[in-house]
Amino acid sequence: xxxxxxxxxxxxxxxxxxxxxxxxxxxxxxxxxxxxxxxxxxxxxxxxxxxxxxxxxxxxxxxxxxxxxxxxxxxxxxxxxxxxxxxxxxxxxxxxxxxxxxxxxxxxxxxxxxxxxxxxxxxxxxxxxxxxxxxxxxxxxxxxxxxxxxxxxxxxxxxxxxxxxxxxxxxxxxxxxxxxxxxxxxxxxxxxxxxxxxxxxxxxxxxxxxxxxxxxxxxxxxxxxxxxxxxxxxxxxxxxxxxxxxxxxxxxxxxxxxxxxxxxxxxxxxxxxxx
Numbered sequence: 001x002x003x004x005x006x007x008x009x010x011x012x013x014x015x016x017x018x019x020x021x022x023x024x025x026x027x028x029x030x031x032x033x034x035x036x037x038x039x040x041x042x043x044x045x046x047x048x049x050x051x052x053x054x055x056x057x058x059x060x061x062x063x064x065x066x067x068x069x070x071x072x073x074x075x076x077x078x079x080x081x082x083x084x085x086x087x088x089x090x091x092x093x094x095x096x097x098x099x100x101x102x103x104x105x106x107x108x109x110x111x112x113x114x115x116x117x118x119x120x121x122x123x124x125x126x127x128x129x130x131x132x133x134x135x136x137x138x139x140x141x142x143x144x145x146x147x148x149x150x151x152x153x154x155x156x157x158x159x160x161x162x163x164x165x166x167x168x169x170x171x172x173x174x175x176x177x178x179x180x181x182x183x184x185x186x187x188x189x190x191x192x193x194x195x196x197x198x199x200x201x202x203x204x205x206x207x208x209x210x211x212x213x214x215x216x217x218x219x220x221x222x223x224x225x226x227x228x229x230x231x232x233x234x235x236x237x238x239x240x241x242x243x244x245x246x247x248x249x250x251x252x253x254x255x256x257x258x259x260x261x262x263x264x265x266x267x268x269x270x271x272x273x274x275x
Contacts (some may be wrong), residue, residue, distance in 0.1 A: 003114065003257040004265075005033040007233070007242030008226040011042025011085055013051070015252040018267045023254060027058050033109070033257065035226030036120035037183070038102075039089065041247045045070075046088040049098045063105050063143075064120040064227060065181040071143075074099050074148025078155035103143050107180045108136035116240075116257050117218075119228040122183040122210040124190045126163050128217040135176045142173060142237065162191045180226060184228050185211050199230045211239050224257070233264060245269075 004023055009016050026031070026063075036059060038052060039045035052059050062166075070086050072078045074095070079262040080086055089095055100223040109118040110129065123132050142151050155177055163175060178192060185196040185207035198213070209231075211223070219238065226243035233253045234241040246252035246269045253266040 001258070002030045003033065004030065004254045005035065005116075005118070005224045005242060005257050006183045006254045007035055007244055007252060008064065008229070008246065008251065009034070009039075009042070009048050010037050010050055010247040010271040011039050011045035012246045012252060012269060013044035013047040013270050014271075015246050016048060016051070018271060019048075019252050019254055019265065022265055022267060027055055030058070032059040033116075033118050033224065034059065034223060034241055035060035035118065036062045037066045037226060038064070038165070040066035040068050040084055040086065042085065044088070045085055046092050046098070049089060049102065050094070052135065053098060053101050054159050060104050060109050062109055062118050062120050063102070063107055063181065064179075067102060067105075068152075068177065068181060071099060071103055072150075072152040075149040075152050077149060077193075078156065097145070103148065106136060107139055107226045109130055109177075114257055116224050118220045119223060121183045122147070122225055123216075123223070124163050124179045124183065124186060124210065125188075125193065125213040125216040125218075126190050127179070130219055132180075132218065136180060139173055139176045139180070158194050161193075162189065181227070184231075186213060187211050188213055197230060199232075202230075211236070224255075233266070244266060 007172045031174050038048050052061055056072045073086055095162050098178035118171050157174055160175050183192055185193045185203055187206055193207045196207050200209045222238050224240045229248055230242045242253050244251040244253040251266040251268055253264055255264050256262045
């Protein structure tokens with residue numbers, strides 16, 4: 001049995017199929033980890049959702065910011081933006097079944113045996129595994145509860161920008177969303193920045209990549225994440241960044257978690273011409 005982790009798909013169904021072929025993925029024996037952002041901006045979001053949903057327990061996905069936005073649009077809490085490509089899902093006959101499944105997915109997955117932790121974007125420097133798991137569970141309970149549409153209408157925004165244990169209500173939940181699904185840069189004290197979206201060293205020097213903050217309390221973890229296309233495929237001790245920008249015309253990347261020494265696998269967003 002092999003366990004593969006795949007970066008942000010964002011509706012790029014055809015590259016996903018080519019990557020699974022490259023992996024010789026066997027749904028009867030192998031498992032997939034997905035870093036979230038299954039949907040949006042790419043042309044075949046509903047096909048991606050159906051594929052991952054159909055794998056059942058063989059696939060583990062965490063929710064990304066685009067997945068949460070889809071839920072908010074479907075609930076009528078926000079309007080689609082011009083570049084969004086949610087229509088294939090919202091018009092699908094199995095839309096409700098797919099969205100109910102998506103809403104039940106976690107924000108964080110930790111596998112003690114494999115020794116890896118799966119998130120979409122990152123963790124603020126104040127969070128260790130216990131606090132991250134507890135915070136993710138708080139948000140998951142709301143998304144799976146009867147008042148989830150109310151929360152989706154209050155989810156968006158950049159404040160509060162810094163974690164405090166005493167945060168409550170929607171402020172607390174909004175920070176958890178932003179930490180797990182939107183973080184790229186922060187200050188040494190954990191203040192999040194959402195204006196900086198480029199690669200490391202392109203930002204104001206006050207801001208650091210979240211995983212480079214000195215004293216980060218999650219430094220003992222092996223973290224698998226996506227979200228940051230400008231960072232690309234990147235590995236450092238305990239850091240496995242897998243968003244290689246497929247939806248922007250670059251590549252879709254996978255690594256093998258049960259054999260992390262194996263080189264990464266990737267396919268181009270656009271297939272090479274036939275000989």
